[in-house]
Amino acid sequence: MRRLDCSDYDRMIPDFLEDRLTMRELAAFLRHTERCEACRDEMSTQFLVSRGLEILETDRIFDLRKELSDLIELRSTQLRARRNLFTAAAILETGALTAAAAAVITLLR
Numbered sequence: 001m002r003r004l005d006c007s008d009y010d011r012m013i014p015d016f017l018e019d020r021l022t023m024r025e026l027a028a029f030l031r032h033t034e035r036c037e038a039c040r041d042e043m044s045t046q047f048l049v050s051r052g053l054e055i056l057e058t059d060r061i062f063d064l065r066k067e068l069s070d071l072i073e074l075r076s077t078q079l080r081a082r083r084n085l086f087t088a089a090a091i092l093e094t095g096a097l098t099a100a101a102a103a104v105i106t107l108l109r
């Protein structure tokens, strides 16, 4: 995926908050979050508004800033976990191929 510009980012904020981004989109989104202060502010605002409305409806009290940083942390962790899963799958695949090759070699003996 090409680099996100700020308007792409802006459109992706709701999907980020709802956890609907693909792994690639999420990676690009988090990279942009790190380096663009304006978008971080915009994201915080949208997050605060969306969560704020929920909280008004439920009367719960939250530390929203902490919740947002937890959410970003959670998404980063999910991304790392998914990447590790892909790596594990790739290793397993290689392992399976090696096992298949070994079996063929054994049969040919």
Ligand SMILES: [Zn+2]
Residues within 6 Å of the ligand: 005, 006, 009, 032, 036, 037, 038, 039
């Ligand atoms: Zn930006």
